[in-house]
Amino acid sequence: MKKMRLAIIGGGISGLTAAYDAIRTFGTDCQVSVFEASGSLGGVIKTVQKGTHLIEGGPDTLLVRKPAAVTLCRELGLEDQLVGLDPRSQRLFVARANNIDEMPAGFFMMSPGNWPAFYRSQFSWAAKWRAQRERLIPRRSGASHDETVASFVRRRFGEEILRRAAGPIMGGLYLGDPEYLSLRHTMPQFLDIESRYGSVTTGLTELRRERPSNAASAFQGFKSGMRSLIDGLLAKIPAHVISTQAKVTSVLIEQGAWRIGSNQGFTTVDHVIMACPSYVTADLLRHIDGPLSTYLDQLEYASCTTVTQLYPRANTRIPERSFGFFAPRQDGLSLVAANFMSHKFPDRCQRDLFSIRSFLSHSGPHKDSELARSAHDGLSRLGLVSGKPIDSVVFKFDRAMPQFEVGFSGRLVQINREVARLPGLYLTGSSVGCVGIPDCVARARSVISQIRERQGSLHEAS
Structure with missing residues (x-):
């Protein structure tokens, strides 16, 4: 029987998960080829060890309530490498003027969860x-209804909670x-x-009663950093499968097969998975559809820089048991959030x-030294540090954070409709709405399941 041929464009978490799952599902009956344009694998997952200092450039935890990534870790034998956040460090702050205000205990994104603590807060x-009147606000009808984050918070909780809490938190999380x-x-x-439930506060109370949790147990990282997940996948994928510095320049359909052109030559395959940003996918498919x-072009991306800085503990004034803070977005180069890593891990x-x-939100090119100085100045202005950092490690992520705006649902329907017209083509990652590592893992594995079903149908037809 002829081997199935599969090309995967992109060597981030989506592409590597798809490669792993294809090899696991089809074994030697499938010839897998992964094309990664850069010289490194893992996409936005970046872990660096400098002496005794473990630094994460990109994501540093997995969201446990979305189980796909944790399930993958279990399969890879990495479960014993997972570690929760320090349960003592759950205090969250939001920057205001030249200070940081503490969010009341139990506050979640936009909603109070501990009313006595909320009444004692600075709101x-x-x-x-x-x-308190949120539970009296009628629910919005229509299961298919979508609205902006700001509209929802304003409608249910009012302008001040949007401006002083939910806006900075959501803006910092999604850089939007x-x-x-x-x-x-x-x-x-x-x-x-x-x-x-008809009410956010009522619903969250009920959910906490059903499954009590805390921020520490909701997220898990790795003892040796997120790179452990990438290394775990690579240990299961034969080295010859993956090509780095392999920039794909064309994707064409010829005689019912897919022809992939790259700076390393041409490859003909039966299936192709686009595991790259939507703007890359759009460019490669423009002549086909x-x-x-x-x-795909209509999905915007924000750029982000992370700056990890090491200070003498004596030169810091970090609140005890604190997780970090968010800050309202400003024009230009701005500090939108910070994690107190020595409390977190x-x-x-x-x-x-x-x-x-x-975390810095920015557009345009900036030198590493300028970015490090901006991060330090922001922390200093808030009274959190004094003196210069001992070390600064900068990671730049250009057009890395998808901006899923109202209207994306309709475009996603159209995207799926167009893809269905092109047998053998599959999209994963941000192009189809994935947010975070668990979503990327789940979608990549779903794509391999679709390919398995299609192969089964083809065999039955023959």
Whole structure:
């Protein structure tokens, strides 16, 4: 029997998961080829060890309530490498002027969860009264309804909670403007809670009662950093399968097969998985399906830089048991969030030092030294550090964070419709709405299941 041939364009978490699952599913009956344009694998997952200092450039945890990534870790034999966050460090802050305000205990994204703590907080009495009335606000009808994050928070909790809490938090998490971000594609659980319970505060109370949890148990990292996940996948994928510095330049259909052109030559395959950003996919498919490329082009991406800086602990004024803070977005180069890594993962640097990871929103080119200085100046202005950092490690991610705005749902329907017209083509990652590592893993494995079903149908037909 002729071997099935599969090309995967992109060597990030989506592409590597697809390669692993294809080899696991089809074995020697499938010839897999992974094309990665850069010289490294793993996409936005970047882990660096500098002496005793473990640094994450990109994501540093997995969201446990989405089980796909944890299930993959179990298959790879990595379960014993998973580690939770320090359960003592759950205090969250939001920057305001030249200070940071603590979010009340139990506060989740936009909703109070501990009313006595909320009443003692720095929110105005008008905001407290408005939040208490949230359960009286009627639910919005229509299961298919979508609205912006800002509209939802404003409708259910009012302007002050949007401005002082939910806006900075959501803006920092997604590097986007809550006035445009789609709630359905960023925080769909809130739409579900409103639909089921009629009230966010009531729904969250019920959910906490059903499955008590905390921030520490909701997220897990790896003892040796997120790179462990990439290394675990690579250990299961034969080296000859993957080509780095392999920039794909064309994707064509010839005589019912897919012809992949790259700077390393041409390859003909039966199936091709696009595991790259939507703008890359759009460029490669433009000559095959113009409307599909147009839909893919409409997904915008934000750029981000992370700056991890090491300070003498004596030169920091970090609140005890604190997780980090978010900051309202500003024009230009701005600090939108920071993680207090020495509280989040206490064993990742020396005890007499303190590690802080800052997130900068920016557009255009900037020197590493300029980015490091901007991060330090932001922390200093908030009174969190004094003196210069001992070390700064900068990671730049250009056009890395998809901006799922209201209207994306409709475009996704059109994208799926166009893809269905091209047998053997599959999309994964941000092009089809994946947010975070668990979504990328789940979608990649779903694509391999689709290929298995298609192969089964072809064999039955023959």
